[in-house]
Amino acid sequence: MPDFKNILHTIYEETKQLSDTGRVATYIPELASISPNKFGICLLDIEKESYQIGDFDERFSVQSISKVLTLAMVMGLIGEKIWDRVDVEPSGDPFNHLSLLEQENGIPRNPLINAGAIVVADILVSELKNPKKEFLDFVHKISGDTTIRYDEKVAQSEKATGFKNYAAANLLKSYGNLKNDVIEVLDFYFCQCSLSMSCTQLCHTFYLFINRGRCMQNFDFLTVSQVKRINALMLTCGFYDEAGEFAFEVGLPGKSGVGGGIVALLPKRFCVTVWSPGLNPKGNSSRGMAALERLTTLSDLSIF
Numbered sequence: 001m002p003d004f005k006n007i008l009h010t011i012y013e014e015t016k017q018l019s020d021t022g023r024v025a026t027y028i029p030e031l032a033s034i035s036p037n038k039f040g041i042c043l044l045d046i047e048k049e050s051y052q053i054g055d056f057d058e059r060f061s062v063q064s065i066s067k068v069l070t071l072a073m074v075m076g077l078i079g080e081k082i083w084d085r086v087d088v089e090p091s092g093d094p095f096n097h098l099s100l101l102e103q104e105n106g107i108p109r110n111p112l113i114n115a116g117a118i119v120v121a122d123i124l125v126s127e128l129k130n131p132k133k134e135f136l137d138f139v140h141k142i143s144g145d146t147t148i149r150y151d152e153k154v155a156q157s158e159k160a161t162g163f164k165n166y167a168a169a170n171l172l173k174s175y176g177n178l179k180n181d182v183i184e185v186l187d188f189y190f191c192q193c194s195l196s197m198s199c200t201q202l203c204h205t206f207y208l209f210i211n212r213g214r215c216m217q218n219f220d221f222l223t224v225s226q227v228k229r230i231n232a233l234m235l236t237c238g239f240y241d242e243a244g245e246f247a248f249e250v251g252l253p254g255k256s257g258v259g260g261g262i263v264a265l266l267p268k269r270f271c272v273t274v275w276s277p278g279l280n281p282k283g284n285s286s287r288g289m290a291a292l293e294r295l296t297t298l299s300d301l302s303i304f
């Protein structure tokens with residue numbers, strides 16, 4: 001294994017100096033007040049050894065990173081049937097675009113854009129008695145951390161302003177690809193996005209994606225083939241219309257969120273979470289991407 005302690009220190013110092021670190025998301029009002037200077041990194045290797053620097057223990061809004069976790073839960077519940085309702089192709093579009101959805105008759109391009117994640121949320125609303133509680137229990141189990149919570153203020157803030165998501169859900173409904181009530185599904189979707197977690201907690205949660213479906217507590221949650229599929233989707237769709245750039249610069253499967261977090265991983269080796277709230281124009285953490293580029297370059301570890 002490379003000297004991750006030194007590498008993290010180097011990339012933290014280098015990328016802390018960057019002059020342009022993007023802009024904090026304001027379209028969810030509750031996220032607008034976060035300091036753009038927050039910056040933390042946690043790396044967890046396959047031996048469960050972890051390396052941390054900066055604001056690694058501070059909780060932030062995971063937002064779209066939660067889409068990987070709802071997808072994992074749905075795959076565990078209904079398996080391959082999910083692909084009848086959502087495709088597995090990169091969209092090349094921003095996360096909240098609707099035009100392809102109409103062109104493709106209400107089948108979202110993939111489960112990591114908003115429309116796809118809303119279909120995944122709809123499946124959980126159908127399958128579970130109490131989706132908010134059962135999804136949180138799932139996150140507690142795979143992370144081994146029962147202190148993880150939703151942030152009610154963030155969920156309410158998006159509920160009041162998430163007009164594009166209401167549009168997406170209504171469009172899905174018009175094509176028959178949303179089985180439950182629009183408001184009920186979005187209430188769950190906004191709640192899942194409001195999960196508040198630290199870099200360390202995200203690394204613990206994503207450990208199963210580097211460990212063939214077996215979580216931190218040594219329970220099996222997904223099959224090897226399900227993990228392969230989810231990691232492939234993170235590589236091709238995890239950064240929306242910047243997925244190509246992320247593969248080009250960093251070379252790892254990963255998922256971003258508009259709270260400024262990015263989780264990336266190298267199967268069977270390590271997972272890493274970076275948090276820096278300033279976003280680039282494509283909605284991905286600007287300093288997060290730069291730090292991960294340095295990480296795979298200095299460690300000489302990427303899937304390529």
Ligand code: DON
Binds near residue numbers: 095114
């Ligand atoms: O639905 C939304 O717009 C947000 N709850 C999540 C978007 C997001 O995190 C996009 N990622 N970079």
